[in-house]
Amino acid sequence: MTSVDMRTPEALADAERWTAHNYHPLPVVIASGEGAWVTDVDGRRYLDFLAGYSALNFGHRHPGLIAAAHAQLDRVTLTSRAFVHDQFADFCHRLAALCGKDLVLPMNTGAEAVETAIKVARKWGYRVKGVPDGQAEIIVASDNFHGRTTTIISFSTDPEARADFGPYTPGFVTVPYGDLAALADAFTANTVAVLMEPIQGEAGVLVPPEGYLGGVRELCDAHNALFVADEIQSGLGRTGRTFAIEHEGVVPDMYVLGKALGGGIVPVSAVAANREVLGVLKPGEHGSTFGGNPLACAVGAAVVRLLETGEFQARSAELGDRLHAGLNALVGRGLQEVRGRGLWAGVDIDPALLTGRQAVERLAERGILAKDTHGSTIRLAPPLVVTADELDHAVAQLAAILAAG
Structure with missing residues (x-):
């Protein structure tokens, strides 16, 4: 194929012209995908080592998930939560059982699920713990990434995500990730929750020191606060366990889930917790038009069935x-x-050799798609359907x- 025949330059130019520049994508225009591979508009194949930031844990167009979506598309796709549909209970029941929790509250995006967890933790703090109205505090970790809403970026320590979007939402206390002494000092009578990623993804796949998550659990118990685990990237099989927090044998009060829960087909997120936590919500206090829709539930239930084995x-x-x-x-x-852990790695390249951006550009030239973050760090997260030979090829x-x- 000659350069004249190539469609990529024109497609990239069109995207640059018609979209806001909130991303800096690699110069690859994907047209199709299957399993761990994608093909661009010019027919070149790439091994996908990003997997949609773990949204594609089961690969592109997993046959079982596509079949579930097709079957539901022929029946009903949206009802709103004003009614109950026939896929809702099965999805919620299966996901609650997978999490070992009583209840599930489905939403759409990961950020919505985090916002849901924040609201639930605050209301629990007022109604159950007895924190004075408007005084609830949630402890978070530095270098966190929980989404991009104005409330969530209010407790981000990443200037790129936070700068110029104020005024910021109060009620959050930030401590260094992995520092139990600093966490212990941060608790007050008004602390209602600790919100943390068991492994920090955007920060460079940072694994906390051994025993840290167990220490967080103990401190939450001692101070009657909820432990909220954001498993949006780390959960649903990515690290070799259903949830990354299981590596330390820790059970949080709330799981925040998303990305892979939609099978790479539709946005699906959820919060899972026991009745004494999620039960604080009453009709009309929180909701979503698309949250828990029939198509999402059909796909989400199929995802959970894959994980049940x-x-x-x-x-x-x-x-x-x-x-x-x-x-x-x-x-x-x-x-x-x-x-x-598992099929998830943060790789620090010698900055004297290459920046992270240079590294992923050169990998793309060799048919491997990955993503840089923070200088000379790149993240590798292939779909869980990747083969041993494909792993070896990428390395x-x-x-x-x-x-x-």
Whole structure:
């Protein structure tokens, strides 16, 4: 194919012309996908090592999930929560059981689920704990990423996400991630919850020190506060367990879920908790027109059925060991550090060698799609359907760009 025949430059120019510049995408225009692979408008194939920030845990167009969506599209797609539809109870029941919780509140996006958790934690604090009205505090971690609403960015420590969007919502106390002593000092009588990612994704796939999440659980118990685990990226099989927090044997009071819950087909998110927590909400106090719609519930239930077998969790654990072994072999050969669990890795490239952006651009030239974050760090998160050979191929391409410098 000659450069004259290529469609990519024109498609990129059109996107640049007609959209707000809130992203800086790689110069790749995807037209189709299957499993761990995508194909661009010019027919070039790429191995997807981003998986939609874990929204595509089960790969592109997973046959079982596509079948569930097709079947529901032929029946009914939206009713609003003014009525009950026949997919709702099955989805909520299955997801509650997967989480080991009594109740589920479905929403659409991850940010909506985080906002839901914040509202529930505050109301629980006022109605159950007895915090004075308007005084509830939620403790969060530095370098967090929980979404981009004005309330959520109010407690972000990333200037890029926060600057120029004030005034900011009060009621949040920030402590260093992984520092139990600082967390203990932050609790007051008005603390209603601790909201944290068990592994921080946007920050570079940061895994907390061993025992940290257990310590968070103990402090929440001691101060009668809720532990809210944001498993939007880390959950649903990504780290080799259903939830990343399970690696420490910890059970939070609330799970915040999203991304992979929609199977890469529709936005689906949810909060799961026991009745004494989610039960504080009454009709009219919180809702969503599209939250828990029939199409979302049909796809979400199919996702949960995939996870009920444990196959994807085991696959992520086994292949994750292979991925991390391959990446750790490159430490000292262009890589400075590798972090993560399961099929999720944060890779720090020697900044004297390449920036993160340069690295992902060169990987894309070699047919591997990944994403940079914070300088010379790149994130790798292939779909859980990736094969061992595909993992080895991607690591070999990374090794090649590091050797080329």
